[in-house]
Structures are given as structure tokens and as C-alpha cells.
Amino acid sequence: MIELSASQPFAGLHLPFSHGATRLSAIVPARMTMIAPFPGKTEALVKLLGGFPAPGEVFEPHLRLVWAGREQALAFGEGLPDGLETCASLNDQSDSWAGAILEGEDAKAVLARLVAMDLRALPAPSSARTMLGHLPLLLVKESEAEFQLWTYRSMAGSLKNDLDQAMRSVAARRAVT
Amino acid sequence: MKRRASGGSAIERARGVPFRFDGREMRGCRGDTLASALLANGVRPVGRSFKYHRPRGVLTAGSEEPNALVELKRDGAYQPNIRATLQELHPGLEARAQNCWPSVRRDVLAVNDLLAPFLSAGFYYKTFMWPRAFWEGLYEPLIRRAAGLGRLPRAYDASLHERAFAFCDLLVIGSGPTGLMAALTAGRAGADVVLVEEDRQMGGLPLSQGGQIDGRGADGWVQRVLRELQGLPNVRLMPRTSVFGVYDGGVFGALERVGQHLAEPGLVPRECYWRITAKRAILASGALERPIAHPGNDRPGVMLLSAVASYWQRWAVDPGRVVVFGNNDHALTTAQALAAEGMQIAAYIDSREDVAGEAPFPLRAGAEVVGTRGRQGLREVTIRARGRESRIACDTLGLSGGWNPTLALTCHQGARPVWDEAIAAFVPRPGMLPGLEAAGAARGCFSTAACLADGVEAARAALAELGLTAPDIALPEADDSPYTLRPLWQVKAPGRAWLDFANDVTTKDVKLAAQEGFASVEHMKRYTTQGMAPDQGKSSNMGALAVLADATGGSIPGTGTTTFRPPFVPVSIGALGAGARGKGFRPERRTTSDTQVRALGAPMIEAGLWYRPSYFPKPGDPDWRTACNREVGYVRKAVGVCDVSTLGKIAVQGPDAGRFLDFVYTGTMSRLAVGRVRYGLMLREDGHVMDDGTCARLGEQDYLVTTTTAAAGEVMRHLEFVQQAFCRGWQLRLCSVTEQWAQMAIAGPLAGELLAHVLGEVPDLPFMGYQPVQVGPVAARLFRISFSGERGYELAVPARYGADLFRQLVALAEGLGGGAYGMEALNVLRIEKGFLTHAEIDGFVTAFDLGLQGMMSRKKDFIGKAASGRPGLTGAERLQLVGLRPQDPTAELTAGAHLYPREAPAKATHGQGHVKSVCYSPTLGTWLGLALVTNGRARHGEMLRLDDGLRGNRCEVTLCDPVFFDPEGGRMRD
Amino acid sequence: MRLPCPCCGWRDLREFTCIGAADYLERPTADAPPEAWDAYLHVRDNPAGPARELWYHDPCGTWLVVERDTVMHAVTGSRAVEDAQ
Structure with a gap:
């Protein structure tokens, strides 16, 4: 029998780092479960979970639930209530995602270089599915100056690369008169 | 700097800026554009014209400049077609005139000008026709060498570009009195406003014309409004930014010059390509003055009057002795204002008879400029009044043929402007483009007072549509004098009169086009190339149209305009491709x-x-x-x-998961036992194979579908479609677990x-x-x-x-x-086992072609079932999967090669099929191939010729079963 | 160009994939005559004016029926395929 050691999605990519007023750091993965209620079973699910996020919602009745696409939400943390499988599809996604935190007063300016959606009206916290450059993106807005950026694990390098360039560019612009 | 007067609102005199033009050391001031610095240094020709290689000087003070295009040294290479009127001066800037050799003052190809009688419109269609064989060998290379504006750098473009997205409630394009009032009104109402200005400085025409607004100097008023706007968190000011295109859904393309003015930009991008999405937009882009086509009007020193004023006010460029030639009231008031500020106005020439006014300079009504003289630049003009000609010595001729509203953006979605007789110009129609309205001079309201009021009005209308309340806003007092003109498109006198300076199109060329039958404006444009240079005819379209109307006897509105298309200003390819270079071109997915x-x-x-x-x-x-x-x-x-x-993995879970899989696979997955895996085939609805893979039943209601690496996204999209469109209410969900x-x-x-x-x-x-x-x-x-x-x-x-x-x-x-x-x-x-990949499943094959017809259930409906049974998708005429073995085991097979009967020529009519994949099998000691061959399954044992014309490979092959190794499969089962 | 996703609101064109006319939702029954299948698979109008099209919003996984004017380019409606009839 062998023993396996774990590695992180951003291993070898030199996070965290800062350019100018923004900082990028890796999120240490927790248990993430994709919950997708079967058609017509949302009410039953709400009873068990204490709620289920509508599009764009993030809330924490017990576990943190982040809307993550059509009829699905990611639950962060351990301790899902029993019986969920009768009304929803459940999939462990703890290893599917690479998540990073982009923070600082220029975080929005950095995202404006990469994300083609209107971030002005998003409340905090809230979530959106969109793209970062060509990468699939689950964006969680924590505050006006803090965003969680989640993409698929295999694309961690591209996520870092795109953000690194945009962060450098925004920082360099600050010096222009 | 021999031609610098006092003043100059845009420059800091104390800060000299050294630069080089055509190898000559010069000095300008901080705040200069390259054009203003060249003028201040007394440089007159700044480039040579496209066809005749005539010396040309600066005509305008903005992005519409047709003449002052230069090559600018950047990142080690010369970048062509930089407009000197927009390029800000920085220490160490190096530029050179383009389209001339060896220098702008002595240019070899100026000989073209002597050949002008032979180079009229359409000359190469006529001249280079015969003999036909000369075209490719002689004419084309010759023309190519002579043609083109500027030279493309050959080296890799190392400059940085950036792209960005912006969103707002209201986009205001242009920051003159109209735009400032619109932005102020909307800003105070709390709307998210983006105010875009092409110039480095916001303010528009008042910066160039002076005058009074709100009882103070116009410049002071502009600064006060800007200070308020800068203080509003909901207003974003974007100077150095040109909106170049209007697209569906309120999306505007804009180009920001971010680091183009920096001596050492470092990581600052040269330009940024913005996509601005606005709920509403106000076009406050003002108007462009138009020149007058009179003989000799292309001589360096002939400028638009507005440019003369602009260079004087903003950059303190002394134009020397100035003759003003106009046809409208604004020209006269401008000349008066400039004279009052100390400019030497040698004479004011107006084509109208009924012009009078107090002026400290000779005022010649009913007169026209009929000629100019001066080898490298203007020295004197010839005036004709009541049939008599006289000459006036001067250094600069300021032309004002009236003003054209800058309306191109309102036409980017195909709408056409309307003719306004009062100002002899086209104006946008209200409601031409949903969400975008022109205001102020852009819709033909020319006085400062009218612009201020129109800006407020346009903002009010936009705010009402946005559901916001407009604040009460006091209108500042400003000049409201009327603007009248009598159109003067061309001065009829001997000599060449230029319309399009950039592409060397004269009034005679347009008349010739009409004479030769190219009388529609779109034909005239292409025959003469008028309006097809980098400036897109901003200063010539209207004039050319009027001359064409005159030549054909039609009216101007009847003749109509050419089509306005994006981009309104030149956009570099680097900016359009920003972010898509190197690793930004596409993501990389890496396995663990x-x-x-x-x-x-x-x-x-x-x-x-x-x-x-x-x-x-x-x-x-x-x-x-x-x-x-x-x-x-x-x-x-x-x-x-x-x-x-990398293979796609999709979890399909729920009470109806099996039923769903039965519908998307050709086989029956609902009867698969828990703990078992089955090979499955998915078809497209048109009956062809989409993908193959395995399906495992992990639990009673828990399946795992695998897809090929390349088709994972397509399969997920397909499954989502089938579920959402045809399986409403079924108890299941899909989830990608690939990662x-x-x-x-x-x-x-x-x-x-x-x-x-x-x-x-x-x-x-x-x-x-x-x-x-x-x-x-x-x-x-x-x-x-x-x-x-x-x-x-x-x-x-x-x-x-x-x-x-x-x-x-x-x-x-x-x-x-x-x-x-x-x-x-x-x-x-x-390949040794005859297993399939997308090399074989190429989108054209059916299950029958692959020999997998047995996997298609007869007992149930599934996606692709009906179509896969239609005539033509099964039968002997189909290309079917076979194995290939060469006669000589060492003979290399090549994928993509075609197969023919052994003696038949390699012609499509004899084609029997083609090779999909090949390998050398160390296990069997021979080359192997998988191929699609007509009626292939019935032809095992037959010999064909493989012919790869592209790589020159030929050999004889035998058709066989596609499973070459261990056909019984004992090795994987036991 | 921008399109409204019922889940996500207005989004840039780059997030969407179009597969053509919404006729594709009217799948014939398994025993329908070949003519019905031929029409379903291959025969489409090419309207100059209002059109109903199938679009996929890739980031959230929703299939939509978008009502759009092919002349004026105005988007007049968008509903999830699941809710559209």
C-alpha cells in the first residue's frame, strides 16, 4: 500500500504577490460540494439546508452557499445535513477549482482588463459566472476591494498569468500623468 | 523656436523638450504636439503626398489631419502613419517624414507631379492594361513599390497594448461646451458618467477660440467645470481617448493613447482598446471645419482657419502674415478676434458680396483665392475680385468653408444623415440610433450658447430614460451670434484644386469620374480613391460630394453620402489584438x-x-x-x-439518470448493473457520431460518463441542451467532474x-x-x-x-x-487494436461506417436514431472503417493519403477512400493504418494503392479488419 | 453585441454560443415520417426581421430562446429553454 501526499492548485506559481495596489493570494481549498436540486425539489432542499441561493446570491444559513450556475450552488465546508441526496445531486468539487483572492483599491481596475461584465451593481457578497479572458470564472465579490476568483484547477497557471499582466499594467498606469 | 508668440494655454515654456525630425535637432515645449512643435520650429513641408509626392504641410490641429502623417520611432522601430497633430511631444522623440526619399524637401518621386496629366483618376486601370502579360511581372511590382503610405516595420512589434471594459449609464463623447454641460447635468443627477475626449486636454473648441463663457474667459469656465466633474465619484474622465465605433447593444469601441506620449513608457501600454457599454450616449463630438477647393490649396502654409486659431491660442505658434479666406460669419469673427490678440491679418477674403464689418485689416468681399505661390511653403496668394486679380504676400492662408457636424458615429449602424440647407451640411436625424443622440455642434447647433443649452437638454432626455431626475442647472451666458454662410465648394479657376489631400484627389479627378460614368458617390469614391486614406476623407468627403453633384447636375442630398463605417479613426492592429498575444492567446490546461x-x-x-x-x-x-x-x-x-x-468526466445523477442516458446514448444504460462499465456511442441528431466513451454505473442513481478530451465541452453542452429542451422535469442533474x-x-x-x-x-x-x-x-x-x-x-x-x-x-x-x-x-x-479516436470520428461518419451499427438499440428512441436510418447514411456506397497493411511492412503509411485502384490514376473520380491514422507497430513489425474506404467491410483482402500527393508517398496496401492485434480480446479480459 | 441571460442578466456576446433557429426545439416523435425529420433537421427560414434563436450561455449552463430582430439588431426577449413554450 502506498501513501499519497497532496499538492495545491497554485503550487510552483509563486503566490502571493503584489503589484502596485493589488495583491493576489491563493485560497487554501476547503471542502466544496456542488449541490444541484432536482427539478421541483428546491423547496425540500431549502428545508434541509435553511435556504438555497438564487442567481448571484451568496449566503450562510449554516454553511456558506455560493450560487455557481443554473440550478446549482457550491457549499463550502464540512457538515452537509443528511438526506440531501434525495432531493439534489451532490458532487465533491474540493479538487476541481483553483481559487485566488484579488484585493486592493485597484482590484476593480484589474478586473476591468479581463472580465467583460458589469461589476458595478454587484452587492457584496455576491457571485457571478463569467469569463476571465478566455478562462471560465466563478467570481465572488466579498467587498469593493476584495474578489475571490475561481477557475478550473488545470488553468491555475493561466489565471495567474492573466492577472499578473493586468496587475502590472494597472500599477504602471498609476504613474502616468 | 522662431515662430513662437507669447501666451499658449497648452504649453509650459520653461520646460524645453528636445526632439528630432528628419534627423534635425529641434526644441519644443512641454505640452506641444509634434505638429505644433514643428510649426513653431518653422518646419513647413512635413510629408509628401501619396500620388504626386507634393510637399504638404499641417492642415488641421486634430485627428482629422490628412497631411501631417509621420513615422515615429518607438521600441526600436519606426511606426508609420502617426498623426503629428495628436502625437504629444516628449524628450527624445524621433520622427521622420514619410512618403519621400531622400528627404521631405528633395524627393525623387516628386517627378510624379510633372507626370500628373497622365496620372488622373483611374490611371492605372487605363494605363496598365496592355500587354496583359506585363501585369504580374512588371506593372504590379512597380506599383507596389511606389504605393503605400509609410513603411511597415519588419521587426516583431514589442510594444505593449491593453484592452479593458467599462460600463456606465451615460457616455458623453466630446468635452466641448456641449459635452461638459451634459456630463455636469448627468453627474449632478447621480448617473454613472464616462466623459471621453480625444485631446489631451478637455474643453473642446473654447480652448482654441478663447471668448467668454459665464462672464469670464472660456478657458477659466472649462477649468471650473472640470474641477467639479473630477470631484464627482460617479463621473470618470477619459482624455486622450477616441471613440471609433458604435456597435449593437450600446457597445462603443474606444482607443486610449495611454503611454504614446511618454519618453520611457516601461510597462505602461502604448494604447488601450476600450469596450464601453453605455445605457445611453450623447455624441458631443462638435464639428470639423472644411477647406475650400481653390487652385494651389495644398501648399504648405495653407491651413484651416480653426487650426490657425488653435495653434495660436494653445501653442502660441505665430503664423506670420495671415490671409483668411472664408464664406461664413464665423470666419470673419475669428479673424477679428485673432487680430485683436495681435495676429497679423494681411487680408480677409470672403466669397460673399454682402459682407461688411469693422476690422483692422483689409476686408475683400466678393473675392476668391485663385492661386498660391512658394516653393517649399506659401509666400503669396492671388486674389480675384470682380474679374481682377491681385496678389497678397503672406505666410499662412486660413481657410474656412463652413463646418460639418462630426456625425459619423451616428451612422455606424447603417442609418443615413439628412441635409440641412441652412448650414449646408449633413446633420444626424434624431432617433437614428437607439440610445445615442447627437447634441450641440454635432447636430448643427453652432453658437456656444446653443451648445451649452443643447448639452443640458440632451442630458435631461437621457436621464429621463434612465429614470433619474435632472437637477436644475443654470445656463452660463455665452456668445449666441448667428452663423450664416453661402456654400463655396470650389473656386472655378485654372489650376489644380485639391479635395482629398491625403490621396491626392483634385476637383478635376471627381469631374472626370462623373464624365466616365462613375457618377454614383460610392463609385466616384472607389474610382478616385477619395476618402480612402487614413483620414477617411474627414476634410474632403463633403467637398467631393458637392463637386460631384455639380458635375452631374444633381443636388447634394440627392447625391447622398458614402457609407460611414467603423473605425472612425485609425486603430492599430496591436490594440485590437491586445491581451491575445503569447500566453494570452488561449488558456493552457495542465494536468497534475x-x-x-x-x-x-x-x-x-x-x-x-x-x-x-x-x-x-x-x-x-x-x-x-x-x-x-x-x-x-x-x-x-x-x-x-x-x-x-484530460478525458471529460460528467456525473449524471438522479432517479431519471438511466432514462436520460438511454436517450442520449445509442445503447441502453438504464440496465447497466451497479459496478459495471459500458462502452457507449453518442450521435448528433443528424445521425452522425458525436463522441464515444465509457459510462459507469457508480450507484443506483449515479452514473459517470466519460468523453474524449477534445469533445468534453461539446458533449456537456449537448447533454445540457437535451436535458433542458426535451427532458423537462426529469429528476436528474449533470455536473462536470473532469477536474x-x-x-x-x-x-x-x-x-x-x-x-x-x-x-x-x-x-x-x-x-x-x-x-x-x-x-x-x-x-x-x-x-x-x-x-x-x-x-x-x-x-x-x-x-x-x-x-x-x-x-x-x-x-x-x-x-x-x-x-x-x-x-x-x-x-x-x-491503432493495433482498432480503437477509435476523433481521427476516425471526424464528424462525417455514422455508427454504420464504423461497424458499430450493432450498438444502436431498436427498442427505444434516442438522439440521432431517426436520421441515422435515412437513406444514404447506411449501405455499400458509404466510406467504411477498414484496416490497412502495406505489402512491404517497412513501407511507411501516411495519414491523409488517398487510396486508388492499383492501376488507376490519382484522380478524385477513382478515389476509393482515405487514410485516417497510421503507426508503426513494433508489436507486429509493420506499418498499420486505419482508413475509410467505400464499401470497405466487404473488401477485406483487396489490394489498393496509397497515394500521398502532398508528401510524395506511394505504396501498395491490403484492406483488412481494423483490429490487428488480439482480435478475440483475450489479453484485456483475462 | 450583448444578450440577456435569465440567470445572469446582460452579458457580452463572447459568453454565448448560437446554434440557430429555435425550431430545433420542436423535435418530431420517433415514428414521424422522414419528411418531418428532414424539415426539423435541415429546413430553416432566414427571416429579415424578428427571429427566435437558440443560444447557450456557457458560464452558467443555461440554454435560451432569444428573440431578436435580424435587421434592427434589437433583442426583444430571452427565456430559458426550460421555461419557454
Whole structure:
């Protein structure tokens, strides 16, 4: 029998780092479960979970639930209530995602270089599915100056690369008169 | 700086800026544009014209400039077609005139000007017709060498560009009195406003014309409004930004010059390509003054009057003795204002008879300029009044033929402007473009007072549509004098009168076009090339149209305009491609074993966005095939390990999961036992094969579908469609788990032995079985499936353990005489077994073609069933999958080659099919191929000729069953 | 160009994939005559004016029926395929 050691999605990519007023750091993965209620079973699910996020919602009745696409939400943390499988599809996604935190007063300016959606009206916290450059993106807005950026694990390098360039560019612009 | 007057609102005199033009050292001031600095240094010709190579000087002070295009040294290379009127001066700037050799003052091709009688409109259509054979060898290379504006740098463009997105409630385009009032009104109302200005400084015409607004100097008023706007958090000011296109849904393309004015930009991008999405937009882009086509009007020193004023006010460029030639009230008031400020106005010439006014200069009504003189620049003009000619010595001629509203953006979606007789110009129609309205001078309101009021009004209307309340806003007092003109498009006198300065089009060319039948404006444009230069005819379209109308006897509105299309101003390719360069071109997907396989020296190949190892070289390998053969040997004789995580994995869960899978697969998955795996085929609705893969039943209501690497996205989209469109209410959900699991293939006779090391025992798992297993404390999944034909397993662990699992598996395999294998070996192994990939499933094949018709259930409906049964998709006329073996085992087969009867010529009519994939099989000691051949299954044993015309490869091959090795499959089952 | 996703609101064109006319939702029954299948698979109008099209919003996984004017380019409606009839 062998023993396996774990590695992180951003291993070898030199996070965290800062350019100018923004900082990028890796999120240490927790248990993430994709919950997708079967058609017509949302009410039953709400009873068990204490709620289920509508599009764009993030809330924490017990576990943190982040809307993550059509009829699905990611639950962060351990301790899902029993019986969920009768009304929803459940999939462990703890290893599917690479998540990073982009923070600082220029975080929005950095995202404006990469994300083609209107971030002005998003409340905090809230979530959106969109793209970062060509990468699939689950964006969680924590505050006006803090965003969680989640993409698929295999694309961690591209996520870092795109953000690194945009962060450098925004920082360099600050010096222009 | 011999031509610098006092004042100059844009420059800081104390800060000299050294620069070079055409190799000459010069000095300008901080705040200069290259054009203003050249004028202040007394430089008159700044370039040569396109066709006749005539010396040309600065005509305008804005982005509409047709003449002052220069090559600018940037990042080690010269960038052509930089408008000197927009380029800000910085220390060390190096520019050179373009379209001339050896220099702008002495240019060899100026000989073209003497040949002008032979170079009229359409000359090359007429001249270079005969003899026909001369075209390719002689005429075309000759013309190509002479043509073109500027030279493209050959080197890789190292400059940085950026793209960005912005969103707002209201976009205000232009920051003159109209735009400022619109932005102020909307800003105070709390709307998100973006105010875009092409110039470095916001303020528009008042910066150039002075005058009074709100009882103070116009410049002071502008600064006060700007200070308020800067203080509003909901207003964003974007100077140095040109909106160049209007697109569907309120999207505007804009180009910001970010670092173009910096001596050392460092990481600051040269330009930024903005996509601004606005709920409403106000076009406050003002108007452009138009020149008058009179003989000799292209001589350096002839400028638009507004440019003369602008260079004087903003950059203190002294134009010397100025003659003003106009046809409108604004020209006269401008001349008066400039004279009052100390400019030497030698004379004011107006084509109208009824002009009078107090002026400290001679005022000649009913007069026209009929000629100019001066070799490198203007020295005198010839005036004709009541049939008598006289000459006036001067350095500058300021032209004002009236004003054209800058309305191009309102026409970008196909709408046409309307003719306004009062101002003799086209104006936009209200409601031409949803969400965008022109205001102020852009819609023909020319007085400052009218612009201020119109800006407020436009903002009010936009705010009402946005559901916001407009604040009460006091209108500042300003000039409201009327603007009248009598159109003067051309001065009829001997000599060439230019319309399009950039492309050398004269009034005579337009008349010739009309005479020769190119009387429609779109034909005239293409025949003469008027309006087709980088300036897109901003200063010539209206004039050319009027001359054409005159020549054809039609009216101007009847003749109509050409079509306005984006981009309104030139946009560099670098800016359009910003962000898509190098690694930004597309994402890279890397497996968890990526670092290790690269460390093993494996060259990587792309599979979709993924990177996979092609083979693992060892020291002393003479070529890649040696490595490939070795790796095939691992699997056939010992055990090989391969990362197969890139295959798509989709969890299908719920009470109706089986029913759903029965509908999307050709086979029946609902009857698959828990713990079993089945090979499945998905069709497109048109009856062709979409993808193949395995389907495992992990639990009663829990299936795992695998797809090929390349088709994972397409299959997910397809399944979502089928579920959402045809299976409403069915109790199931789909979830991609591709990235959750790192999955390793372990294949070969010793695969079980290797697994015993991993799991502690040899798993008792039958072929096509699944079971959950533990690797220590880690919950894993074990499938017994084979893509190599040997005893094979695929072990899946959560991705965080993937790197370590791969490392340990390879080490264990090496201990058993095996090792890691790459894509090349994988391909050989599967061809030997006749297993399929998308090389065979190319979108044109049916299940019948692949010999898989037995997998199509007769008992149920499924996607693609009806269409797959239609005539033409089954039968002897179809290309069917066969195996190929060369007569001579060492004869190389090539994929993509075509197959013909042995004696028939290599012509399409004789084609029997084509080769899809090939390999050299070390196991069988021969080349092998998979091919699609007409009625192939009935032709096993037949000999054909393989003919690869492209690579020059020919050999004889025999058709056979596509399973070359272990046809009974005993090796993978036992 | 921008399109409204019922889940996500207005989004840039780059997030969407179009597969053509919404006629594709009217799948014939398995025993329908070949003519019905031919029409379903291959025969489409090419309207200059209002059109109903199938679009996929890739980031959230929703299939939509978008009502759009092919002349004026105005988007007049968008509903999830699941809710559209």
C-alpha cells in the first residue's frame, strides 16, 4: 500500500504577490460540494439546508452557499445535513477549482482588463459566472476591494498569468500623468 | 523656436523638450504636439503626398489631419502613419517624414507631379492594361513599390497594448461646451458618467477660440467645470481617448493613447482598446471645419482657419502674415478676434458680396483665392475680385468653408444623415440610433450658447430614460451670434484644386469620374480613391460630394453620402489584438502530472487546451520512434502508466439518470448493473457520431460518463441542451467532474501486480467493472477498462493527489520493467487494436461506417436514431472503417493519403477512400493504418494503392479488419 | 453585441454560443415520417426581421430562446429553454 501526499492548485506559481495596489493570494481549498436540486425539489432542499441561493446570491444559513450556475450552488465546508441526496445531486468539487483572492483599491481596475461584465451593481457578497479572458470564472465579490476568483484547477497557471499582466499594467498606469 | 508668440494655454515654456525630425535637432515645449512643435520650429513641408509626392504641410490641429502623417520611432522601430497633430511631444522623440526619399524637401518621386496629366483618376486601370502579360511581372511590382503610405516595420512589434471594459449609464463623447454641460447635468443627477475626449486636454473648441463663457474667459469656465466633474465619484474622465465605433447593444469601441506620449513608457501600454457599454450616449463630438477647393490649396502654409486659431491660442505658434479666406460669419469673427490678440491679418477674403464689418485689416468681399505661390511653403496668394486679380504676400492662408457636424458615429449602424440647407451640411436625424443622440455642434447647433443649452437638454432626455431626475442647472451666458454662410465648394479657376489631400484627389479627378460614368458617390469614391486614406476623407468627403453633384447636375442630398463605417479613426492592429498575444492567446490546461512529465523531458503536444506528453526520451535514443516503441513494449510486455485525466468526466445523477442516458446514448444504460462499465456511442441528431466513451454505473442513481478530451465541452453542452429542451422535469442533474479527479491508466500484463503494491492486494475486478477503493486514507475509484488491449485499469484519485500518484506509479512500473508512456505510444496501442479516436470520428461518419451499427438499440428512441436510418447514411456506397497493411511492412503509411485502384490514376473520380491514422507497430513489425474506404467491410483482402500527393508517398496496401492485434480480446479480459 | 441571460442578466456576446433557429426545439416523435425529420433537421427560414434563436450561455449552463430582430439588431426577449413554450 502506498501513501499519497497532496499538492495545491497554485503550487510552483509563486503566490502571493503584489503589484502596485493589488495583491493576489491563493485560497487554501476547503471542502466544496456542488449541490444541484432536482427539478421541483428546491423547496425540500431549502428545508434541509435553511435556504438555497438564487442567481448571484451568496449566503450562510449554516454553511456558506455560493450560487455557481443554473440550478446549482457550491457549499463550502464540512457538515452537509443528511438526506440531501434525495432531493439534489451532490458532487465533491474540493479538487476541481483553483481559487485566488484579488484585493486592493485597484482590484476593480484589474478586473476591468479581463472580465467583460458589469461589476458595478454587484452587492457584496455576491457571485457571478463569467469569463476571465478566455478562462471560465466563478467570481465572488466579498467587498469593493476584495474578489475571490475561481477557475478550473488545470488553468491555475493561466489565471495567474492573466492577472499578473493586468496587475502590472494597472500599477504602471498609476504613474502616468 | 522662431515662430513662437507669447501666451499658449497648452504649453509650459520653461520646460524645453528636445526632439528630432528628419534627423534635425529641434526644441519644443512641454505640452506641444509634434505638429505644433514643428510649426513653431518653422518646419513647413512635413510629408509628401501619396500620388504626386507634393510637399504638404499641417492642415488641421486634430485627428482629422490628412497631411501631417509621420513615422515615429518607438521600441526600436519606426511606426508609420502617426498623426503629428495628436502625437504629444516628449524628450527624445524621433520622427521622420514619410512618403519621400531622400528627404521631405528633395524627393525623387516628386517627378510624379510633372507626370500628373497622365496620372488622373483611374490611371492605372487605363494605363496598365496592355500587354496583359506585363501585369504580374512588371506593372504590379512597380506599383507596389511606389504605393503605400509609410513603411511597415519588419521587426516583431514589442510594444505593449491593453484592452479593458467599462460600463456606465451615460457616455458623453466630446468635452466641448456641449459635452461638459451634459456630463455636469448627468453627474449632478447621480448617473454613472464616462466623459471621453480625444485631446489631451478637455474643453473642446473654447480652448482654441478663447471668448467668454459665464462672464469670464472660456478657458477659466472649462477649468471650473472640470474641477467639479473630477470631484464627482460617479463621473470618470477619459482624455486622450477616441471613440471609433458604435456597435449593437450600446457597445462603443474606444482607443486610449495611454503611454504614446511618454519618453520611457516601461510597462505602461502604448494604447488601450476600450469596450464601453453605455445605457445611453450623447455624441458631443462638435464639428470639423472644411477647406475650400481653390487652385494651389495644398501648399504648405495653407491651413484651416480653426487650426490657425488653435495653434495660436494653445501653442502660441505665430503664423506670420495671415490671409483668411472664408464664406461664413464665423470666419470673419475669428479673424477679428485673432487680430485683436495681435495676429497679423494681411487680408480677409470672403466669397460673399454682402459682407461688411469693422476690422483692422483689409476686408475683400466678393473675392476668391485663385492661386498660391512658394516653393517649399506659401509666400503669396492671388486674389480675384470682380474679374481682377491681385496678389497678397503672406505666410499662412486660413481657410474656412463652413463646418460639418462630426456625425459619423451616428451612422455606424447603417442609418443615413439628412441635409440641412441652412448650414449646408449633413446633420444626424434624431432617433437614428437607439440610445445615442447627437447634441450641440454635432447636430448643427453652432453658437456656444446653443451648445451649452443643447448639452443640458440632451442630458435631461437621457436621464429621463434612465429614470433619474435632472437637477436644475443654470445656463452660463455665452456668445449666441448667428452663423450664416453661402456654400463655396470650389473656386472655378485654372489650376489644380485639391479635395482629398491625403490621396491626392483634385476637383478635376471627381469631374472626370462623373464624365466616365462613375457618377454614383460610392463609385466616384472607389474610382478616385477619395476618402480612402487614413483620414477617411474627414476634410474632403463633403467637398467631393458637392463637386460631384455639380458635375452631374444633381443636388447634394440627392447625391447622398458614402457609407460611414467603423473605425472612425485609425486603430492599430496591436490594440485590437491586445491581451491575445503569447500566453494570452488561449488558456493552457495542465494536468497534475504536468511538472513531472516535463521534468522527464517529454515534448508536449496540445489536445484541445490541454498539454500532454508525446513520449519520454532517454539518453542515446536516436529518434522519437525509439522511445515510442519502448513505451509500447512496456504495455505489451510489462506495465505502462499514462495520465488520462484530460478525458471529460460528467456525473449524471438522479432517479431519471438511466432514462436520460438511454436517450442520449445509442445503447441502453438504464440496465447497466451497479459496478459495471459500458462502452457507449453518442450521435448528433443528424445521425452522425458525436463522441464515444465509457459510462459507469457508480450507484443506483449515479452514473459517470466519460468523453474524449477534445469533445468534453461539446458533449456537456449537448447533454445540457437535451436535458433542458426535451427532458423537462426529469429528476436528474449533470455536473462536470473532469477536474476533480486525476485519473491514471495502468496497462499491461503486470498491471494487477502493480496495483497490488498500490492498494495492498490485487483487486478482484472483472473486465468492464468498477469499484470504490482506498489508497491509504484516500477514497479512490478503480475502473477496469482498456484502451490498449492489455489488462488495464484506470485509478482515479482527488486531483490534489494526482502528482504524487503519478510519481509513485511510474516508479513502481519501472520496478516491474515498465514505465510511463506518452501519446505516441497510446496511439500505436489503440491503432493495433482498432480503437477509435476523433481521427476516425471526424464528424462525417455514422455508427454504420464504423461497424458499430450493432450498438444502436431498436427498442427505444434516442438522439440521432431517426436520421441515422435515412437513406444514404447506411449501405455499400458509404466510406467504411477498414484496416490497412502495406505489402512491404517497412513501407511507411501516411495519414491523409488517398487510396486508388492499383492501376488507376490519382484522380478524385477513382478515389476509393482515405487514410485516417497510421503507426508503426513494433508489436507486429509493420506499418498499420486505419482508413475509410467505400464499401470497405466487404473488401477485406483487396489490394489498393496509397497515394500521398502532398508528401510524395506511394505504396501498395491490403484492406483488412481494423483490429490487428488480439482480435478475440483475450489479453484485456483475462 | 450583448444578450440577456435569465440567470445572469446582460452579458457580452463572447459568453454565448448560437446554434440557430429555435425550431430545433420542436423535435418530431420517433415514428414521424422522414419528411418531418428532414424539415426539423435541415429546413430553416432566414427571416429579415424578428427571429427566435437558440443560444447557450456557457458560464452558467443555461440554454435560451432569444428573440431578436435580424435587421434592427434589437433583442426583444430571452427565456430559458426550460421555461419557454
